[in-house]
Amino acid sequence: MPELPEVETTRRRLLPLLEGKRLLEVRHQDPLRYRHTERARERAVEGVGRRGKFLLLALSGGLEMVVHLGMTGGFRLEKTPHTRAEFLLEDGVLHFHDPRRFGRIWVVERGAYGEIPLLARLGPEPLSPEFRPEAFLQGLRRSRKPLKALLLDQTLAAGVGNIYADEALFRAGLSPFRLGREVSEAEALRLFQALREVLAEAVALGGSTLSDRTYQQPDGLPGGFQKRHAVYGRAGLPCPRCGAPIAKGVVAGRGTHHCPWCQR
Known part of the structure; x- marks a missing residue:
């Protein structure tokens, strides 16, 4: 699933394509997944933002289009066999590509997220000034969940998913199986800094494109951070620090990669 770096990269690529443009229509045949899109007809796109893993398109008239890419969703400049929706603009067409159909689109009153409860409860943006080490430590200490599960929860830090949770825990030298309440202040600070x-x-490198290539930037270019993965997707390969084989376990139902030696 696209995480913060992939969604932020998508936002930056969409900005010159959408901002200030008039959205003539959103065409699709799936009103259950793409809700109230008729309200966006003939609206101007006033801004392209992001919150966690959600794209937020500010529309004229006080409306907002919320886009969640799901597992395989993304925007393309050209139509594909998996185009599920078409954004007709005054100067062209933007295609919403989603092979597995988990992506969602809502058009709502700006800030009215009653239909999208996850968006309403997101924690701070981890690359923003609102993300503070004191609150992060308190959030860890209050929980009996494993660290990996806490990072995936979206309330401590918005937008973090499987890839970047594994990579941050490795950099911090912390086991994904450790309980949040067990970490020291120094360990929490290491994790806070590693996550940022x-x-x-990853944002600077355009996110991570894995072997299935489901994530691509709108112009078709892949991300580059996958070349720096230390543990994610490297089960059985040597740890870049100590040479021990990378192990794969399960935390919160998600495959979890770590070094059993460096992250004891």
């Missing part, structure tokens, strides 16, 4: 570093690097 990993996400910032």
Whole structure:
């Protein structure tokens, strides 16, 4: 699933394509997944934002289009066999591509997220000034969940998913199986800093494109951060620090990669 770096990269690529343009129509044949899109007809796109893993398109008239890419969703400049919706603009067409059909679109009153409860409860953006180490430590200490599950929860830090949780925990030298309430202040600070570093690097490199190539930027280019993965997707391969084989377990129902030696 596209995480913060992939969604932020998509936002930056969409900005010159959408901002200030008039959206003539959103065409699709799936009103259950793409809700109230008729309200966007003939609206101007006033801004392209992001919150966690959601894209937020500010529309004229006080409306907002919320887009969640799901597992395989993304925008393309050209039509594909998996185009599910078409954004007709005054100067062209933008295609919403989604092979597995988990992507969702809503058009709502700006900020009215009653239909999207996850968006309403997101925690702070981890690359913003609102993401503070004191609150992060308190959130960890209050929980009996494993660290990996806490990072995936979206209330401590919005937009973090499987890839970047594994990579941040490795950089911090913390086991994904450790309980949040067990970490020291120094360990929490290491994880806080590692999370910010990993996400910032991934954004700078356009996110991670894995072997299935489901994530691509709108112009078809892949991300580049996958070349820096230390543990994610590397089960059985040597740890870049100590050489021990990377292990794969399960936390919160998600495949979890770690070094059993460096992250004891």
